[in-house]
Amino acid sequence: MARATPLKGNWLIKLIALAGMLELVYLVIANLLLNVPYIQMKLSSKPDQFTIQWSSGWTYLPGHLYVNNLQVEGRTPERQWSVLMSEGEFDLALWRLFSRTIQMQSSTMSGLTVTVNSTITEIPGAAESQNPAAPAGPPEALQPLEKINIPSSIEQKKTGAGWAFIIGHADIANIDQIKIDTYIFTGHGGVQLNELTFGTDGALALERGTLQIESGLLMSGSKSIGTSLESDIELRLERFVPAEQDGLTATGFISGSIDLSGDLSSFAILNRYLSDSGWLQLKGRGALTTHLLIEKGRLVEGSELSIESPDLAVELEEKNDSGSGDQYSIRGAGTVKGDVSSRSGDAKTQLQVELKDIVMHTEPQEQLLLKGKAFHLLLTGPPVYLSETSAEPVVRLQWDEAVMPDISLLNDYLPGEMPFRIHAGRARLNGYLNYTDRVVSGIFELAGEDVSGEILNESVIGRLGLELHLKQADINNRQLDLSGTRLELQTGHSDPGTADQTDQGALRTELKIIEGRLTSAIPLNELKGFQGRPPLSGILQLEGKIGNIDFLSDFLSDRTALEFGGDGVVRTNLRVHEGQLAPGSILEIESDKLFSSFSGFTASGSGNVLVELQKVAEVEEISLKMDLRDMKLHQVQDGRLLFQGKGLQLSASSPPVDIRNRHDLLKIEVKWQDALVPDLEIVNGYLPENPPFLSSSGSARTSGHIEFDNSSISGDIRLAGENVTGMLLKQPVSGKLDLDLLIKQLKPESRFLDISGTRILMQAGSTAGETKPLETRITIGEAKLKLSPDSLQEEKSGAPPPLSGVVRLEGSVANIGFVNSFLKNSQGLKIAGNGHLNADLRFLEGQMAPGSTLQITSDNLSSRFLDFEANGSGKVSARIEGEADAPVAKIESSIKSFRLRRLGETVSYVSGNGFQITTEARSFDSILGLQNLETSVRLMAAEIPDITVYNSYLPENAGISIDSGTGKVAGEFHLSGNSGSGNLDMMAEGVEVNVKGQVIRGDLHIYTHLADGNLEKMIFDASGTTLRIENGSLLSQNGTQAEDWWGQLDIKRGHMTWKRPLLLNAALNLQLSDSGLLVHLFVKEKKKWLTDLLTIKNVTGKTKVLLNGNSILLSKVRITGEQLLVLADVLLSEKKIRGGMYAKYGILRMGIELEDEDRTLRLMKPLKWYDSFSKDFETVAR
Template sequence: MDLNFVARAWQRVPQTAQIWIRRIGFALACVYGVYLVAGNVFLNTPLGEWTANRKPEKFQIAWGRGITLWPGRVQVWDVLIKGHAARATWSVNAERASGRIALLPLLRKTVRVPEILAYEVTGAVDIGGPHKPPMPARPGGWVLQFDRIHSDSIRSGRLGELVLDGVGRADVGFFKQLRGGALELMPSLAHFENARLRYGKEAVLRDGRIDAEFAIARHTRDQARGIAKLMLTDARLKLDGKAPTLRIDVDPQGRIVLGNVAGNGRAQIDLGFARGSLTPGSRLRWHTPVTGRDGRGAQFSDALDIALDVDRDTHLVARAPAQAEGRLSLDADITVRGTQVPLKEVRSLLPRSSGHVVGRWHFASLRWLGNFFHAPWLSLDGAGVVDADVRVVDGRVAGGSRVGVPDVQAVAHVMGNRISGRARADGRLDTGPNDEVLPHLELRMEQFDIAGDDAPARPFVRGKDLLLRLESVTGVDRQALRQPGAMKQVGQAMRAHLTFADAQVPDLRAYNRYLPNDHLRFDGGAGTLSGDLTLDGAGAIGHGTLGVDARAARMHLAGIALRTDVDIDTKLRRADLRRHTFNIDGTRMALRNVSFTEPGGESRSGWWTRIDLQRARMDWDRPVSIDGQAQIAMKDVGFLLALFSRQRDYPKWMDKLIGAGQAQANGKVRLAGQTLLLNDVNADNQRYDVLARLRLHGKQRNGSLYAKWGVLSCAVAVDNGRRDFHLIKAREWYDAQPALMR
């Protein structure tokens, strides 16, 4: 510029104008000076932060030092911004930031920032803090409009335990009206090079390239709250980087420990999201090497591949070939109808899903497997490996599916008894005549215990090789299981078959919890228990057999102590489920090698008896009660006579009656509570007849007996400790006695 020309031009300006120009210039210089002082004082004293942090519970900003050289332009260092919205807290740090504020919009209560440049930026978001509900919307709120927030030096970001490190840049813009007004996230983008993504201490991605685009349409809080904001969101994510190697170590118990180590996997993602749906053309490819040791200590290496493709539908494929026992294997091919993402209810994805999943995996709990077979009395629990071959049609597991569990803790509750042990479970799903799914389960326990439901820690039976087969007769609607009377429906829809043989009973006294101890109990000995039972879906016995076998068992029967071999074969056929009663026609009980001491002290040995219940009912509730008609074969009538009196009190000729050999008898037997009733007992052979009726109640003993040997006869009445013999007209006396009351 020619200064001489400027000087000559200034001289041609009128004197008055020169004066006003000088005055205006001086005024502007004064105003600028005041601005410099006031603006920089504002930025570098607590006044600035106090002005900005009027709502510290929701928003706070702090900086180290700042400078402004022109109205509306500010530069600050060591910036920290924090905020709290609902249950999320967030923070942003920047070493330096500069920006421009449009001044005229301030007159319209609008803070418009055309541009902010930030340097060396880090950020973090934590979700799950205390909930701070927003204030009710009110009119008149200021508007915050940031057209462009730009940074070429983003260093890291964190969302909970998910951390992203690298070299990034971003352009973000947003609009927000305070006091509950509208919010908009303008079309924004971010880019990262040399990105590393980790979750906690485990690496998820390294040497990655990430590109993201995102925007949220303008809306108010009442129009979209929480996750519903995603229905107004458009986004796209592109990612390409190295995935880590997945390490799987299996201990000898089959438990799996997972971890990540550096590897040469590959992650490639190109996903678009538009207002609640994945956009056609989206795709994902994830290749992860798999290495580790199996349950035998052998080292293996393999790979897991995941592919996702979106067109009109969403197609997911995941594969991990199986080579080593006891580790992950997977072959899944699932198609989801449509592209909608289930934002509010994840379960809504199931009815849209169909496909096939084959795999092996270790579950921390297998309780879900027992629930799957609709058997509330059967539970499968504990950790274990599951081999699955599952077909899915419209979100439902379809016929032809199979599942196997090599080792699981199983517990079955059957009529007051708890059967438990480690088991192998194999299940399958068949298709019924109406296309319903019918579950079948085979459960085999190599070793098992049986205890009472009220004393699960004290098992009284220990056995091997128990087999339980559970099958559906008709389909069961899962929703119907929650309705009143559901157990009746389950009972009709399912049936089970339980078998085991020669399970050890270390102490036969364990059975006394089921027996009326005053008149029938075990005093010692060991034996075995066998069972072949058909159950309904509610775990109640339908029919079957229970067998008890013991040698040299000590028993107490009708007040007489004896030692005997016991063989009981109980035939069960349910009569009334609600009352727990069974028809036990055909039940047999054999006592062999019986030795006992009669009330007078005389000892007997080598005695035996066989009892066949021709028509009988049993009440399962403890103590067990039996009521029926019995056919009895016995070596002699010595034990029957001993129930009434000492041998030396009988006439001498009755010794010959005892020695007259085997007898056949029949009569009515009732065993209930403290009462044992023998009624209308008739024992005879070709040489004698014996009739008897006896009622034992607690320590009380009442009854009458008649015995006939040729022309000789005798009757005896028992009334507790008193006995009355009748040798004349013994039969007439016996017939005149009243029937015993139950």
């Protein structure tokens, strides 16, 4: 065995000693340097950008270090960060220090705390509630981490800290905290880093990094985001310079995978990727499971997210231009699932939210909108980049089997001025909405029962079905497309008590919007609750069935002038501009049951309605046309049928409805052709009081048209009837009626009426069977009338309306008896006949006024007074004179060639030329007629062809009769009210009067004087009346004839009742050529001597005469002459004669009692006998 030499052993010892010395020097110097600030300051050469500090450190071997409380900090204009480790062990490559590079080949650390603070203060989700069950407040807006503008005076540094760092491998255990802005993460876990580099230029890179956590807790400030978190994260970081990246753009250099699970108590981080405007938010809590694959900051295919939540809420906010709007919360138990997949070659990110047993409220009022079985939310978008907020995804929201307990809440979503409102009701709802690039589309189905509401001010209740097709709601361009929308409405009684009953008369409406493209002048979401007409423009085409067309009135400026009803098929092509209909708009309705009400009438039938908005001469106008077939026209008041026919046309035009206050611009026209009035009696209701003609039965055909234009009415009506029965001038008639009513102008406001030009033809045969028909043809040349302001009160009271104006008539009149309607008196005045009429009538307040005239010329004129009637050719004139407040009326009837007869007889008593009746009323009223009449009757130059007709005035069978004679008569009567007077002068020749067998021949003159007459009883004072016969002869029964016989009777006093036979009670004075007339009655023909003895010339006397209709009584007859005195009483009746006479002639005295043919002489005390006889005779005779 060889020994080592001493030289070799010394060198070994020296070498070991040198190494020991060097180690000792290293320990002293290295540990000294690690614990003095100098080295830390050198490493932190740019403290405003980068600092590195530790509290203590030591080393045993070169390059192997132990450090406590190591803190590395960095600052950029966008953020500041720090990394703190409680202790660490590092292996350094010392030779790299000479190149200002700190290279850690391996390291082991614990107690890691990482802090990253952004200079942007508002952080997503920082304010979100920790308690998911609490009511959600308004969702916070999520702001992207954008680049902060730094003033130009501050230079942005792009270099690093002056030192480069390289970590080959590092194990970090016991993570204390990772804090990024307000987000704080704590938990149990570890981090491994491989090849982490930070260059002198500030570039950062990581080849591989892993993070494993158990029982992790994520907070935002003091509020929990997630608990019980477990993760397995593996990331790599491509080289980049953080100082050169803005916001979260640095995440674009990250790739790897993230597996995370735990209990999620906030969706704040997820919400920032749902919507860039924050209109969609998720709230609640749940169990999270996620597997994310990241490539350069982008989620790639295979990424998945799942959240199971017992209490999940979807928050929706209607954003408007002000950045705020209505908010809604949809809550329920459900799941959130997301994934990234590749379909059709394009990677897409999808997020699905499924809710069950949902409740939807408005926020923050918490007003219940609906409950439902399920809600689905699907978001589809491009791959998510962690470095930026996602673009607006494609969103689908879907409601299944939802129920709205109160659909009146939908009123809040309608503009203010809509034709309908919902009061109450419950409805089922299904539907979905799609949202893409600020464009909304979808379909909603709404089905409601017992829905009550108001449509066009009409209360309705019934079933509602709505299928809303929202093809497009373009938020940016403010465009709305509702094409395909369907509406079904069945309405019945508005009484909720009858709502459950089957209503056979229920109205059903089914409408479909064929095309409904509209553009709004304001943001679409501001249409909700808009006051006034929504400012929409576009096209709206509808088709379908409508249960009630009463809405048609709303197209007219005065919706009360026309009312419509019925159902039918509707088609529209509406053009809308700023909420108003525009020219070119058309609405058509075809109906089998159509009716319209106007001016107190209702027209019904089948037909169509066409409504158009036209532009004529730069003026917009609504045109409405209704064409009825097989129509009927009824009165609204009592429902009676006025007429029916094949067709009626109604047209109306007015300005558009936005100027409703201009009712005067409404125009209406109604036309009908060849319609049938089945019962003309109904026309009586349109005639004034006491018209000359009233129909009781019959039918007529009618045609015509009526126009309403600018508050006035005009038109013409034709009425033609056959076999019309009724009362013509209060007489029954049956015949033909023809009327052409021309309404030139009727102004309801000023109450002015002009029917000038109207023509009337009435041809009728008397129901008594007259062969010659009567005909009336009247042309109203002028008729301009005005109703007084009080006419409405007059019409309600039933009185005729007070008219003022002028009426001029001309034509032929079949019966002029209408004049008699003014002769309501006891004078027996009456006019009849036919003739030619000319009238100029003035009316003032319903009364005929002074200046009114009427004239009728007739070849068949009949004038009556008392009980006489004159017939012939003549004329009737009437006029009103005086003042308006005291009118005087005069009627004059004059007949040139007349015949006079008594009423009820066919034989004329008198005929001649010149008969006139003039009546003047000191008081006149159009309704009451002529009052306080003063009438004069003149009879001029009349002839009596046979005076025997006057026998009817003598008592029948009284023994006195007129056997022959002709004469002339003239007279005048004056009638004043109920009293009358007059004179009648009759001259007759060849008169032969038979008085009990004695015949008087001669010339007869009767002067009748009547005074103080009572026209009701026809009793007159006849005092002054004289009867005289002269140039005659008296032929007695014995053949004795006295020539040149004359006699005169003067009524001294007496009263006469003018009737047949005549009644007279008078005292007469007698003048006779001789006494033979009386003597022959008492003395037999055989006693001629006695007759000659008692017949004395030139006798006078007196008597009382009584004609009672059956007999003639002469009492107290006293005749004297020369020596003769005759006293007598005679009763002529029933072809018998009875009487007594006392005669005294000289010394001769005698009495004769007459009993028909028996005569008894009384010679004993004849005077005493006579006195006794006379006394008893007068008593018995009366």
